[in-house]
Amino acid sequence: xxxxxxxxxxxLARGEPLAGTGDAPERVLMLAWPRGKWRNPRWQSVDMxxxxxxxxxxxxxxxxxxxxxxxxEAPAALPMLHAMPENVRADFDDDASLIAxxxxxxxxxVFVGRPDARTTILCCTxxxxxxCCARNGFSTYKALVAIADPGRFNIVQATHIGxxxxxxxxxxxxxxxxxxxxxxxxxxxxxxxxERDEIYLPAFKGRTDQPEPLQVAEIAAxxxxxxxxxxxxxxxxxxxxxxxxxxxxxxxxxxxxPHASLMIGLRAEDFFVQGNCRIVANGGxxxxxxxxxxxxxxxxxx
Numbered sequence: 246x247x248x249x250x251x252x253x254x255x256x257l258a259r260g261e262p263l264a265g266t267g268d269a270p271e272r273v274l275m276l277a278w279p280r281g282k283w284r285n286p287r288w289q290s291v292d293m294x295x296x297x298x299x300x301x302x303x304x305x306x307x308x309x310x311x312x313x314x315x316x317x318e319a320p321a322a323l324p325m326l327h328a329m330p331e332n333v334r335a336d337f338d339d340d341a342s343l344i345a346x347x348x349x350x351x352x353x354x355v356f357v358g359r360p361d362a363r364t365t366i367l368c369c370t371x372x373x374x375x376x377c378c379a380r381n382g383f384s385t386y387k388a389l390v391a392i393a394d395p396g397r398f399n400i401v402q403a404t405h406i407g408x409x410x411x412x413x414x415x416x417x418x419x420x421x422x423x424x425x426x427x428x429x430x431x432x433x434x435x436x437x438x439x440e441r442d443e444i445y446l447p448a449f450k451g452r453t454d455q456p457e458p459l460q461v462a463e464i465a466a467x468x469x470x471x472x473x474x475x476x477x478x479x480x481x482x483x484x485x486x487x488x489x490x491x492x493x494x495x496x497x498x499x500x501x502x503p504h505a506s507l508m509i510g511l512r513a514e515d516f517f518v519q520g521n522c523r524i525v526a527n528g529g530x531x532x533x534x535x536x537x538x539x540x541x542x543x544x545x546x547x
Contacts, residue, residue: 252522253377253426256410261516263411265461265536267451269421270310273329274350275367276301280315280402285373287313287404294340300347307351312367314401323401326356329365330419333358363396364439367403367416368427375409375521381428385413388429393436408450409521415448423450443477458486458496458536462509465538466500475504492534504547510540 282291288298288305290313301311316323324334325343328350335358337343346356368386372379382402389400408414411425417439427435427448438445446468451460459482466480484498494513499506514537519530 249376249522250525251377251380252375252410252519252525253381253412255519255525259516261410261518262461262535262537263425263448263450264464264538265451265457266408266411266425267423267449267453267455267460268407269416269418269423269453270308271330271421272308272350273310273312273416273418274301274304274347275312275314275327275329275365275401275403277323277325277327278313278315280317280370283313283371283373283404285371285405287311296344297340297347300344304347304351309351310406312403312406314367314403316401324358326358327361327365328355328358330421331355332361332363332365332419334361335359361399363399364420365399365401365418366393366439367401367406367418369404369406369409369412369414370402371405374405375412375523377409377412377522378405378414381412382414384429385415385427385432388432389436392433394440397440398436410519411450421453423453424448425450446471446477456486458498458511461511461536461538462498462500465509465541466502466507469507469541470502470504473505475502478503490534495539499544505543506545506547508540508542508544509538510542511536512539513537 284290288301305311325336327334335356368382369378370382370386386402393400406414406416408425413427415424415427435445462482463480467477470477481501482498490513492513492515496511498509500509513534515532516535517530518533519525
């Protein structure tokens, strides 16, 4: 039998950067469903009625990220349905009322429920989707629930959230932050940063809704500020970002922080990408253009 080759190992070996892949969805529905019953596609999971599965499929087709979630250490604490960014959670008496709530949400109407002021952290442990998410995700999930303050954080296991090759993959809501390559050893510092309402830079994928070069440049500027012992606040960037560029293209962006201006040089480079273990096993993959930091220079200290 051939030895399993993990997509995360190949991604690391090829030097593919994490920065620039922040793409958290605008709207998320979390449906409590036992992890052992998850299937791919998720709307065909075990014991899920056909009408409920169809409602979930329709929600996904409408651009809503639907996550099946579980909380092994305290299953009774999970509400049946949880909506983000509204941070509203509710239980329902039957399938019909649950399906109606999902379809109302697709139409833009948030169901009646209980507000939840906590930050939710989705940790992908979806072994049905990818072996790396199981191998890396479950150990990270256990580390999170072991030390997280349950009054401040709602930690759940989740179905596929994207970025299998960067497992363990996490999504922080309602802040719409994406993190990758999160290991159990990084968890204490990660939670401490979130408690301070800061980005955890070592595993941050980039600011959602920004082109990849801007995500990469912002992270570079924030890392510079952190190394200087300065506050890691949001960065204002100036400069032209090409919509399409061949490998080898170089650009320079100006980054303004409250205490300095930086010139950040970026270079486009091709990487062979195999997004999950199934693609690796089938010998597939594709070349993708990624952006790397070449230089960070101080233009002015304020």
